[in-house]
Amino acid sequence: MKDVAFGQYYPADSFVHRLDPRLKILFLIAYIVAIFVASNFYGLALCAAVLILAVALSRLPVGKVFRAVRGALILVIFTAVINLLFHSGKTVYWSCGILCISKEGILFSAYLVIRLVLLVICSSLLTYTTTPVALTDGIESLLTPLKWIRFPVHALALIMSIALRMIPTLMEETERIKNAQKARGANFESGNPLRRVKAFIPILVPLLLSAFRRADELGDAMEARCYGGKKRVKYKKLRFSWRDLLAAILAAALIAGVVLLRVYLGEIV
Numbered sequence: 363m364k365d366v367a368f369g370q371y372y373p374a375d376s377f378v379h380r381l382d383p384r385l386k387i388l389f390l391i392a393y394i395v396a397i398f399v400a401s402n403f404y405g406l407a408l409c410a411a412v413l414i415l416a417v418a419l420s421r422l423p424v425g426k427v428f429r430a431v432r433g434a435l436i437l438v439i440f441t442a443v444i445n446l447l448f449h450s451g452k453t454v455y456w457s458c459g460i461l462c463i464s465k466e467g468i469l470f471s472a473y474l475v476i477r478l479v480l481l482v483i484c485s486s487l488l489t490y491t492t493t494p495v496a497l498t499d500g501i502e503s504l505l506t507p508l509k510w511i512r513f514p515v516h517a518l519a520l521i522m523s524i525a526l527r528m529i530p531t532l533m534e535e536t537e538r539i540k541n542a543q544k545a546r547g548a549n550f551e552s553g554n555p556l557r558r559v560k561a562f563i564p565i566l567v568p569l570l571l572s573a574f575r576r577a578d579e580l581g582d583a584m585e586a587r588c589y590g591g592k593k594r595v596k597y598k599k600l601r602f603s604w605r606d607l608l609a610a611i612l613a614a615a616l617i618a619g620v621v622l623l624r625v626y627l628g629e630i631v
Contacts, residue, residue: 381609401623426490
């Protein structure tokens with residue numbers, strides 16, 4: 363649970379931290395589009411170079427960046443193994459029934475692993491460098507046109523903000539309950555997979571009760587502060603700056619570069 367980086371904020375005074383949250387959300391969307399548009403290793407290399415630049419400008423510790431990848435390590439390994447064994451190709455190194463290892467399968471597995479790692483890091487970079495309050499304001503501002511059709515934009519942004527805030531809290535609560543169960547003799551690391559799953563039931567039940575209790579307390583606190591008025595004002599106004607212009611130019615250049623590499627160099631296999 364400690365390896366889950368999404369939802370955690372790392373305070374710092376950096377170029378990326380000072381960017382407008384709306385621009386960071388749009389940049390993340392553009393970056394994800396660029397990753398999926400990239401059809402070869404050159405396109406992924408360009409995406410990786412932009413991500414390395416963003417991490418350097420954010421002044422994040424390298425350990426925190428790789429912690430995000432470590433949290434999704436099981437998914438990365440599973441994706442690599444599945445594509446390695448089931449992706450057919452012309453140059454076959456080993457085969458057994460429907461399973462085979464080929465040159466094309468190795469390249470495609472490496473391609474998907476790099477893509478997945480880039481997706482995890484760039485998504486975690488957004489929450490590392492943006493407070494939940496700023497992220498809520500950015501989402502609400504971007505969804506403002508939906509207010510014309512009476513869509514509850516503020517309520518949706520508030521729900522997403524509360525969900526992000528609860529991720530680190532629930533992780534700490536899970537670790538606390540797990541340690542308490544271990545002190546009572548619970549064993550989570552031995553036995554077959556079914557037995558391990560059953561061993562986690564004593565953790566899930568108190569965790570759900572704790573989550574409902576915290577939600578109830580949060581609702582009471584919001585009602586006590588008269589939250590829920592129709593007309594709300596902002597304490598801090600979101601404004602674009604020259605940093606946001608540079609980030610927008612970088613995002614446009616990334617998309618253009620990936621498209622050109624796809625057109626002129628083709629696909630990986």
